[in-house]
Amino acid sequence: xxxxxxxxxxxxxxxxxxxxxxxxxxxxxxxxxxxxxxxxxxxxxxxxxxxxxxxxxxxxxxxxxxxxxxxxxxxxxxxxxxxxxxxxxxxxxxxxxxxxxxxxxxxxxxxxxxxxxxxxxxxxxxxxxxxxxxxxxxxxxxxxxxxxxxxxxxxxxxxxxxxxxxxxxxxxxxxxxxxxxxxxxxxxxxxxxxxxxxxxxxxxxxxxxxxxxxxxxxxxxxxxxxxxxxxxxxxxxxxxxxxxxxxxxxxxxxxxxxxxxxxxxxxxxxxxxxxxxxxxxxxxxxxxxxxxxxxxxxxxxxxxxxxxxxxxxxxxxxxxxxxxxxx
Amino acid sequence: xxxxxxxxxxxxxxxxxxxxxxxxxxxxxxxxxxxxxxxxxxxxxxxxxxxxxxxxxxxxxxxxxxxxxxxxxxxxxxxxxxxxxxxxxxxxxxxxxxxxxxxxxxxxxxxxxxxxxxxxxxxxxxxxxxxxxxxxxxxxxxxxxxxxxxxxxxxxxxxxxxxxxxxxxxxxxxxxxxxxxxxxxxxxxxxxxxxxxxxxxxxxxxxxxxxxxxxxxxxxxxxxxxxxxxxxxxxxxxxxxxxxxxxxxxxxxxxxxxxxxxxxxxxxxxxxxxxxxxxxxxxxxxxxxxxxxxxxxxxxxxxxxxxxxxxxxxxxxxxxxxxxxxx
Ligand SMILES: Cc1ncc(C[n+]2csc(CCOP(=O)(O)OP(=O)(O)O)c2C)c(N)n1
Ligand SMILES: [Mg+2]
Numbered sequence: 001x002x003x004x005x006x007x008x009x010x011x012x013x014x015x016x017x018x019x020x021x022x023x024x025x026x027x028x029x030x031x032x033x034x035x036x037x038x039x040x041x042x043x044x045x046x047x048x049x050x051x052x053x054x055x056x057x058x059x060x061x062x063x064x065x066x067x068x069x070x071x072x073x074x075x076x077x078x079x080x081x082x083x084x085x086x087x088x089x090x091x092x093x094x095x096x097x098x099x100x101x102x103x104x105x106x107x108x109x110x111x112x113x114x115x116x117x118x119x120x121x122x123x124x125x126x127x128x129x130x131x132x133x134x135x136x137x138x139x140x141x142x143x144x145x146x147x148x149x150x151x152x153x154x155x156x157x158x159x160x161x162x163x164x165x166x167x168x169x170x171x172x173x174x175x176x177x178x179x180x181x182x183x184x185x186x187x188x189x190x191x192x193x194x195x196x197x198x199x200x201x202x203x204x205x206x207x208x209x210x211x212x213x214x215x216x217x218x219x220x221x222x223x224x225x226x227x228x229x230x231x232x233x234x235x236x237x238x239x240x241x242x243x244x245x246x247x248x249x250x251x252x253x254x255x256x257x258x259x260x261x262x263x264x265x266x267x268x269x270x271x272x273x274x275x276x277x278x279x280x281x282x283x284x285x286x287x288x289x290x291x292x293x294x295x296x297x298x299x300x301x302x303x304x305x306x307x308x309x310x311x312x313x314x315x316x317x318x319x320x321x322x323x324x325x326x327x
Numbered sequence: 328x329x330x331x332x333x334x335x336x337x338x339x340x341x342x343x344x345x346x347x348x349x350x351x352x353x354x355x356x357x358x359x360x361x362x363x364x365x366x367x368x369x370x371x372x373x374x375x376x377x378x379x380x381x382x383x384x385x386x387x388x389x390x391x392x393x394x395x396x397x398x399x400x401x402x403x404x405x406x407x408x409x410x411x412x413x414x415x416x417x418x419x420x421x422x423x424x425x426x427x428x429x430x431x432x433x434x435x436x437x438x439x440x441x442x443x444x445x446x447x448x449x450x451x452x453x454x455x456x457x458x459x460x461x462x463x464x465x466x467x468x469x470x471x472x473x474x475x476x477x478x479x480x481x482x483x484x485x486x487x488x489x490x491x492x493x494x495x496x497x498x499x500x501x502x503x504x505x506x507x508x509x510x511x512x513x514x515x516x517x518x519x520x521x522x523x524x525x526x527x528x529x530x531x532x533x534x535x536x537x538x539x540x541x542x543x544x545x546x547x548x549x550x551x552x553x554x555x556x557x558x559x560x561x562x563x564x565x566x567x568x569x570x571x572x573x574x575x576x577x578x579x580x581x582x583x584x585x586x587x588x589x590x591x592x593x594x595x596x597x598x599x600x601x602x603x604x605x606x607x608x609x610x611x612x613x614x615x616x617x618x619x620x621x622x623x624x625x626x627x628x629x630x631x632x633x634x635x636x637x638x639x640x641x642x643x644x645x646x647x648x649x650x651x652x653x654x
Contacts (some may be wrong), residue, residue: 044452095630095632103630104633108454109455122413122456123456124386125386157385158386187362188385258361315632316632316633321626322624325625325626
């Protein structure tokens, strides 16, 4: 597959509304979570994907409902994009019984089998071989679904990356490896942690196609993932996509961001994926400003509803502490 | 001169002083240099000792531990940081299959003087993988030593001993009490020997064995029981979990005739079982009641809403004391 650099807009109005709405949901969800952590209402740690909305939403948008994803510790966007209900997600973060995992997993452990989300993952790189196995099932049982495997630049240096990609390649599996390269692991810059320009350059070593794209351009994300998904569905095997993007917030709850400059942050904020998509929609005459503003307000309301739902949900019963370890 | 330091500060000081004293000591791990580590245990050391001796690695636990072995085999003294204990899992092969066995495999030709430091245990509101206490995995592995400090004085002295030990030491740092309190720590370098338990409270009625963050919980329960019932419990901080201070355990039980083990790790096949077995072998006829275990449950550590119920509490320990003494 050639590196796709040209975006081609072929959206219907309804699709555009849906995408923009989802991007705002992702952003507002994580901004709320940020606020609740700061106020001490949610505990532990969390990883926010503000600034990375185009990768999660764009990549999941071209999947069919039957397709599956594996997610990461920075996974709220993936969940929402794969169709999760923000209410039950927020409840999970609040540790409530109505959450996706009964309030016992929290931010890093949301899974939603019904929607084909095989789960966020607290072990960096842990989802990669798992995605390979899910794709192997699809192939062996001829189920027709494709697996989209999200992981970060940091994860690409774990051993599981190598094993997972090679297996998927030699078995020609219907999986798309989607690296959200947000330029840093926790503090380690890709400039220091890799000796190559692009992570997707490694595709060659596995004998699979690779693509490097602008992860803040949702149309480019959709185009590229669509090509890779089609290839996977047609039985031609995996693709490695690297989407360059940036997380606006710190790595997790407490992060003084000593490893990067405020100027760099500003430069990336100027490439805001939502603002860019809005500008494009306006330019193409697909949506007007009033409509887009209303989409934004609607998403904000939904997140407020999610918070209210979470806050009014019960805590898990104490006896339930022992449940679900075995069948 | 002594100053009041936290466990974390005592650890930083031990690393700092050992690096100043011995050029062979070097640190490696994820986010330990620029960021100074997730908990800031290595803060300031990059500026002092430079990037050659304070090494930021990519996400690669197997690579970190494996490189540490290679360094140790060739005359260096590596201190590897694993960001949270659970993240050691991708590196277990290097630790268990190589670091632990190199001496016996080469019939004593090679030693592996490395230290792996890692935050350990629950109580910080991080579910599952951020709260692991699987010390028994390591104590079960011939060739590894396992150390857990419970206070700042021991943290410094034990870490210095670990760095001077000719064999691999897994140094587990109880996250929950990293900054919970301060205690006097002498400024000059000193050692607390590995393999020696410490009686932190004398008593005649029951011996309580604990370590890490559980030590203070056990101590409080013991104090309250004396006030409330007049029962005098002896509390022993094991400090090193392998090799166990067998004499200290046995002689205390011979004195009191009753025993209890408190650990936050899962109950089944936890270290409590080993200690009970030791008591069974060496002091059975002194016992006036079955040995009690107060432990975590056989479930992954749950989210914050029920986490406190997972961990042994003062009230569970007090109840156990009463049951044992009134048996
Ligand atoms: C095996 C493992 N090592 C370390 C960690 C701690 N940790 C969590 S996220 C992270 C950085 C991950 O970087 P990347 O894969 O680029 O994802 P990003 O956070 O940038 O989205 C680290 C070091 C972990 N969760 N698992
Ligand atoms: Mg990253």
